[in-house]
Amino acid sequence: MNLAQIQRAVFEVIRQPLTPSQHLRPRLPDGRSTRRIADAIIKPNARLASHERLEIYNQQYWFRILSSFAEDFPGLRGLIGVRRFDKLSVAYLNENPSHTFTLRNIGANLESWLRRHPEFAPGVHRMAIDMVRVEWAEIEAFDGQELPRISKEQLAGLSGDTAFRLQPHLHMLELAYPIDDLLFRVRRAEHSMVSNAVRKSAPRGKVRKASLPRAQKTYLVVYRLQDMVYFKRLTREAFVLLGALGKGKSLGEALQASMPKSPAKVEAFRKRVRAWFENWASLGWLAK
Amino acid sequence: MPANRFNGNSDYGVGIGLRVPHYRHIFEKKPVVSWFEIISENFMVDGGLPLKNLDQILERYRVVQHGVSMYFGSAEPLNRDHLKRLKALVKRTHTPWLTDHLCWGSVDGRYSHDLLPIPYTFEAARRAAQKIRQVRDFLEVPIAVENVSSYAEFHVSEMTEWEFLNEVVERADCGILLDVNNIYVSSRNHDFNPYDYLNSVSAERVAQIHIAGHSKFQKYLLDTHDHAVIDPVWGLYARAIERAGPTPTLLEWDDRIPSFNEVHHEALKAKRYFPAELKAAS
Known part of the structure; x- marks a missing residue:
């Protein structure tokens, strides 16, 4: 066996899930005996058989990845x-x-x-x-990239052609439950x-x-501010607008797509949009 | 501290591993520490708190990078994405030398996240040395490789571990991060005399020394870094200092981590083994 073959064989054994009593499984999924593989590759010593020495690595592999996964x-x-x-x-x-x-x-x-x-x-x-x-x-939000932010002051001078970028650490989630x-x-x-x-x-x-919880459409933004990860719920209307900006639509295009059809509601919509943008800029969501 | 080309001709004393439970103490109390070792992979991220904390540390302290997943001994090629991220971190920390383990841990792009022992063959030594050279050339920083604790030996091995270590570092012309606790753990697991190992290592290539604690099981020792250093390991450390001269030394304590002061106090015991004129200066 060359180096690559030895490493492949050892890795196949140590990444097999442990038995319920946390020992090395006797066989690989293809039926091969793990003891035989261990005997062919690993030297025994006076205290441990070949497969018992490999079992230490098998246990360490699973203890490590299970612990990390559970933390997440x-x-x-x-x-x-x-x-x-x-x-x-x-x-x-x-x-x-x-x-x-x-x-x-x-x-x-x-x-x-x-x-x-x-x-x-x-x-x-x-x-x-x-x-x-x-x-x-x-x-993802904890250690994602942070781009230079657009401030509230800069926001005031932007035109309808402006295309925003959302912070790479910001994630928009449309959920079925709160x-x-x-x-x-x-x-x-x-x-x-x-x-x-x-x-x-x-x-x-x-x-x-x-x-x-009972089912309830929830529009959640997960983001980072001053090194802490936060959740913020949005209305569907705001979520759709922010999502359009995140997909690269210009401010004008995004607003056009979200604008109410009834002229009577347009002014109130504009007020809401202004408040949203001020809030999003203050939270650092909008990037250059 | 004497310096050599394998530790960037730098002059570092006794340091400790930078660990999250100690951040508050370090930031608030600003203790005097010769240097911190960081686990490179913990900071190879795009942003956020890890990098902010690191920058705060770098404002006040000297930092050396220690990696856990370069896998010089894996048969597969180096991971380019890993190297690019590592280089960005090297530029940030200005680490005078960089260390990782002489082990393998990945196969066909799948990672074990463990430090697996290499079969001690000439083929493996040749490949590992080639990869160490590639990494050094790409990162433009001296590299030192660490001997790992092991629990298994291979039938195909053609030499002892210390012969293999020497073979690799000579071929790669790199330094050694000599972990005396790992030598002790492996010596007990494989029934060899740890002083045979220690006395055979190319002393002039030792860039750094690791000390740590381990756990004792019925049939083997496990390198857990969750205890103080035991006397036999201090004995090995004393011999390493005798052979290599006072060398940048780092205490690893990664699990069941006690207070900063306890860890630092344990690390500073290493100074007992320095020549008298260096005890105070370091």
């Missing part, structure tokens, strides 16, 4: 419960090994994967997708679990079914 998606864990979350984590990470040098991106494919796998979030599938979208947007509220509740519950160890009635790992 506490809201999803709270929504579907710890046991289901553990199963989902292993299944997702098994199908989606990391493809970048940083574990920061480990959850990048979770939304699309979960859309194809409703069985991991029975009864709350759509809500779980919303939760994943919000949690991933938070990760999932931001649920995420805050999960976080509060987690905080009380770690900060109040002797509490008699500790919060359960899963959100109670009765307290799950």
Whole structure:
């Protein structure tokens, strides 16, 4: 075996999910024995067989990526419960090994994967997708690029031909549920679990079914301001206008598309737009 | 501190790893620290708090970059995106030298995020050395490679780990980040005398030394960086200083991290092993 073949064989073994008792699986999905592979590649010593030495790496691989993944998606864990979350984590990470040098991106494919796998979030599938979208947007907003902002003063001098850019760290999410509220509740519950160890009635790992939110279209912006990540809900009208700007439409085009048909409502619309833009500029959303 | 071409002829003393739980203490108390080591990958981002914190550190302290995912030992080519991001960070930090591990960890573009041991073959040494040269040429900064802790050995190995290390650094003409805790952990896991390792390393290439704690399991030691340094590791450190001379030294403490003062105090114990005239100066 050459270097590439050895590394490929070792990697295939160590990235196999652990058994329920957290040991090396006896076989790869194609039926090959992991012991045989280990015996062929790894020397035993007086205390550990070849496969036991490889098992240390197998365990370290999974402990590391599971821990990182769990840190990134506490809201999803709270929504579907710890046991289901553990199963989902292993299944997702098994199908989606990391493809970048940083574990920061480990959850990048979770939304699309979960859309194809409703069985991991029975009864709350759509809500779980919303939760994943919000949690991933938070990760992106935390360390995304920040472009020079357009100030409120600069805003006043802009014409209808102006094309804005939205901050790269800003993410617009059209959600089926007000999932931001649920995420805050999960976080509060987690905080009380770690900060109040002797509490008699500790919060359960899963959100109670009765307290799950009802479906309600929610237009959420996830963004960063002064190094903190924030959520802000918009009206549908404002969300559509901001979205048009984000797609590169000029100010005039975006306004034209959103303008009410009834002339009586135009003036009120203009006032709202002015207030939105002032607010968006003060939050640093609009970039040069 | 004596300097050499593998640490940018710089003059660094005893430092500690920059870790998030210590930020508040560092920013508020502004403690005197010779230098901080940062994990490069934590700052290879596009913006936000990580870079703001780093810039604040750079205003006051000297920083050396330490990477965990270059994977000089992987059979596949270097990741260009990784290198570009790393170069941008090098320009930001002005790190006088840069370190990463002599290990592998990626296959076909998939990452293990672990520091996996390389089979000690001439083929592997040749490839690793070639990649180290490529990285140095691209980043334009001296490179030093770190020996890793390991839990497995390969049938195909053609030499000892220390022979392999020497083979790689000679071929690449690069420095060594000598981790004496890793030598100790591997010596216990593979039943060799750690002083055989230490006495064989090309001492003139040692750019930096790592010290750390580890965890003891029934059948092996695990490099966990969650304890103080044990006496046998300090013994190895003393021997490393004897051979290489006082060398920039860094304490790693990555899990169950105690207070800043406790970590710094533990690191400064390294000064006990410096020659008398350097103890005060460093």
